[in-house]
Amino acid sequence: MLETSVETYWEAYSFLMHEAEVLDERHEREWLEMVTDDVEYLMPVRVNRERGEGDGFSEEAFYFEETRGSLELRVRRIETEYAWAEDPPSRTRHFVTNVRVAPGEKEDEVAVRSNLLLYRTRGSAPGHDIISAERKDILRKEEGQWKLRKRVILLDHHLLETHNLSVFL
Amino acid sequence: MIEQPTQGTYEILQDARQTLEEEGKLLAKVYNEPSIFELEAKKIFSKTWIFLAHESEIPWPGDYVLRRIINDSFIVTRDEDGEIHVLFNMCKHRGMQLCRSDAGNASHFRCPYHGYTFSNTGKLQGVPFEKEAYGPEGLDKDEYSMTAAPKMEIYKGLIFASLNPDVPPLEEYIGDMGWYLDFYLEKSPAGLEVIGAPQRWIMPADWKLAAENFIGDGYHTQSTHMSTIKAGIMRVKSPAYLKEGVQITASKHGCLFMGFPPGNYFNYPQSIVDSMLENLNEEQVEVLKENSIMPLNATVFPNLSFLHSSMAIEAEGQSIPYFTLRIWQPIGAGKMEIWSWCLVEQDAPEEFKKNSNRAFLTTFGASGTLEQDDAENWSGQTRVGAGEMAAQHYLNYSAGSAHVEPIPEDEWPGPGTAYPKNYVDFAQRHFWQTYFHFLLDGYNGS
Ligand code: FES
Ligand SMILES: [Fe+2]
Numbered sequence: 001m002l003e004t005s006v007e008t009y010w011e012a013y014s015f016l017m018h019e020a021e022v023l024d025e026r027h028e029r030e031w032l033e034m035v036t037d038d039v040e041y042l043m044p045v046r047v048n049r050e051r052g053e054g055d056g057f058s059e060e061a062f063y064f065e066e067t068r069g070s071l072e073l074r075v076r077r078i079e080t081e082y083a084w085a086e087d088p089p090s091r092t093r094h095f096v097t098n099v100r101v102a103p104g105e106k107e108d109e110v111a112v113r114s115n116l117l118l119y120r121t122r123g124s125a126p127g128h129d130i131i132s133a134e135r136k137d138i139l140r141k142e143e144g145q146w147k148l149r150k151r152v153i154l155l156d157h158h159l160l161e162t163h164n165l166s167v168f169l
Numbered sequence: 170m171i172e173q174p175t176q177g178t179y180e181i182l183q184d185a186r187q188t189l190e191e192e193g194k195l196l197a198k199v200y201n202e203p204s205i206f207e208l209e210a211k212k213i214f215s216k217t218w219i220f221l222a223h224e225s226e227i228p229w230p231g232d233y234v235l236r237r238i239i240n241d242s243f244i245v246t247r248d249e250d251g252e253i254h255v256l257f258n259m260c261k262h263r264g265m266q267l268c269r270s271d272a273g274n275a276s277h278f279r280c281p282y283h284g285y286t287f288s289n290t291g292k293l294q295g296v297p298f299e300k301e302a303y304g305p306e307g308l309d310k311d312e313y314s315m316t317a318a319p320k321m322e323i324y325k326g327l328i329f330a331s332l333n334p335d336v337p338p339l340e341e342y343i344g345d346m347g348w349y350l351d352f353y354l355e356k357s358p359a360g361l362e363v364i365g366a367p368q369r370w371i372m373p374a375d376w377k378l379a380a381e382n383f384i385g386d387g388y389h390t391q392s393t394h395m396s397t398i399k400a401g402i403m404r405v406k407s408p409a410y411l412k413e414g415v416q417i418t419a420s421k422h423g424c425l426f427m428g429f430p431p432g433n434y435f436n437y438p439q440s441i442v443d444s445m446l447e448n449l450n451e452e453q454v455e456v457l458k459e460n461s462i463m464p465l466n467a468t469v470f471p472n473l474s475f476l477h478s479s480m481a482i483e484a485e486g487q488s489i490p491y492f493t494l495r496i497w498q499p500i501g502a503g504k505m506e507i508w509s510w511c512l513v514e515q516d517a518p519e520e521f522k523k524n525s526n527r528a529f530l531t532t533f534g535a536s537g538t539l540e541q542d543d544a545e546n547w548s549g550q551t552r553v554g555a556g557e558m559a560a561q562h563y564l565n566y567s568a569g570s571a572h573v574e575p576i577p578e579d580e581w582p583g584p585g586t587a588y589p590k591n592y593v594d595f596a597q598r599h600f601w602q603t604y605f606h607f608l609l610d611g612y613n614g615s
Contacts, residue, residue: 077397162535164372
């Protein structure tokens with residue numbers, strides 16, 4: 001059952017598919033063009049809590065708490081010749097599924113939920129890292145283009161099994 | 170194929186220690202070797218003080234967090250009277266893990282297995298069907314109460330425990346390093362608070378590489394962290410920004426100081442600058458005012474590190490200072506779990522607290538633009554340190570030995586030994602000397 005028109009659903013869905021492609025092909029600068037100037041990009045720390053205490057997401061502690069300005073710094077850093085953590089780069093695959101689109105609070109916005117599985121290998125060592133999460137996004141249409149206005153990445157981990165977060169999710 | 174006799178772990182370590190003393194070189198094998206890790210667990214992590222939590226993580230009666238020393242799980246609780254306890258998280262009945270949530274608030278812990286119930290002081294209070302099971306007299310509740318960690322002490326908000334009942338007092342263990350820790354811990358009489366739960370992540374890197382880096386490696390910054398200088402995250406004029414400074418060895422620990430423009434104090438808000446100049450002692454203030462330097466990074470042996478820094482969170486933005494505390498928790502040879510907290514003065518402006526936390530996570534923590542590259546180094550060292558070549562591969566720890574003398578005692582107001590440069594290996598050598606002392610002499614409190 002769709003909460004939006006098929007067309008809107010399809011546009012939001014296509015946005016996420018395109019975004020995953022841009023990230024997996026490591027066009028970080030192009031990805032930055034896909035977010036709004038007032039973007040909020042958040043990944044809260046998660047704590048293993050009792051069932052009655054909710055899902056354990058911290059309201060204060062984050063792995064990412066980014067604005068357009070700090071994302072710009074992160075992308076600039078990757079663009080230098082000295083970002084050792086991503087050179088040689090990670091090989092990533094963003095698997096984006098379970099896309100649900102609902103009307104946003106504002107007329108030009110939609111609220112999108114999706115599941116993300118990020119598969120990552122690095123260097124020549126064996127093994128891989130997996131990060132699993134739900135993403136709650138707000139997309140906004142600006143001059144006919146959908147852009148990412150807000151993303152909250154809700155980890156399925158209380159402990160990250162990856163040595164760093166040098167890629168975007 | 171001819172089998173080579175394996176050299177014993179002790180012989181490897183003895184040789185390594187001797188070469189470090191005589192030639193200023195370290196055997197790469199100590200970076201990543203399972204048999205050495207077993208010794209570390211017994212001779213370091215079971216013998217001395219290990220940091221578990223900051224008091225502000227459990228501010229209210231009933232609050233608790235779950236922590237570990239290697240494989241031993243402890244519940245750090247605050248009881249109804251506000252007292253802090255460190256309780257071994259194993260039921261005294263049949264050994265079930267009592268508390269299975271990482272944080273919360275509870276007056277009691279009820280064991281899922283047979284239902285023994287303990288108060289948050291550790292006292293056994295309820296035994297289901299007590300008379301049926303144990304007779305009319307019931308059970309000796311003291312005998313089967315939870316076991317406290319052999320030692321627990323708090324140093325300026327930092328909760329430590331030790332598995333060694335004979336460990337010397339914490340204050341004595343921290344010793345001369347306390348003078349330097351004040352710059353992190355005592356900037357305001359209001360004390361510090363953690364900003365939320367710690368970040369936790371697994372790194373395929375040996376804990377020692379992070380600990381030794383944080384005790385003093387000023388030299389790596391011009392190479393490892395170049396990207397952040399180029400990108401305008403670290404707002405410094407030259408990659409060699411950390412060449413000048415002061416490196417310290419104090420007790421079993423160490424740190425290094427970084428300069429700031431006179432009067433700038435890492436860009437702390439005026440209210441914190443005022444309280445810092447008020448709250449620190451005369452000699453400490455002299456260092457801030459006259460020398461215009463502040464501790465950047467520090468390690469308290471074995472695995473607790475401190476970092477004060479100041480970085481931009483917006484393009485072309487101002488530097489914002491922050492303080493992060495971290496432990497490098499070994500989970501085997503060449504693998505650790507990092508726990509990283511951001512702390513801020515409780516009386517700092519709210520807006521500043523939020524920005525300070527953002528400056529921390531832009532630069533340190535799992536996503537930090539500096540720590541990402543540190544991770545790359547520490548994992549790389551660990552990976553190539555795993556093989557047989559590393560057992561005959563000696564690494565350079567000689568920087569400063571040829572030409573740098575300590576600052577004369579009457580020219581430096583702090584305790585310990587101060588060196589007038591940062592591209593030197595004195596603190597890192599001190600780390601390894603301490604390490605060998607624990608492993609080979611056995612730590613007896615000296
Ligand atoms: S193991 Fe805890 S009550 Fe039996
Ligand atoms: Fe570093």
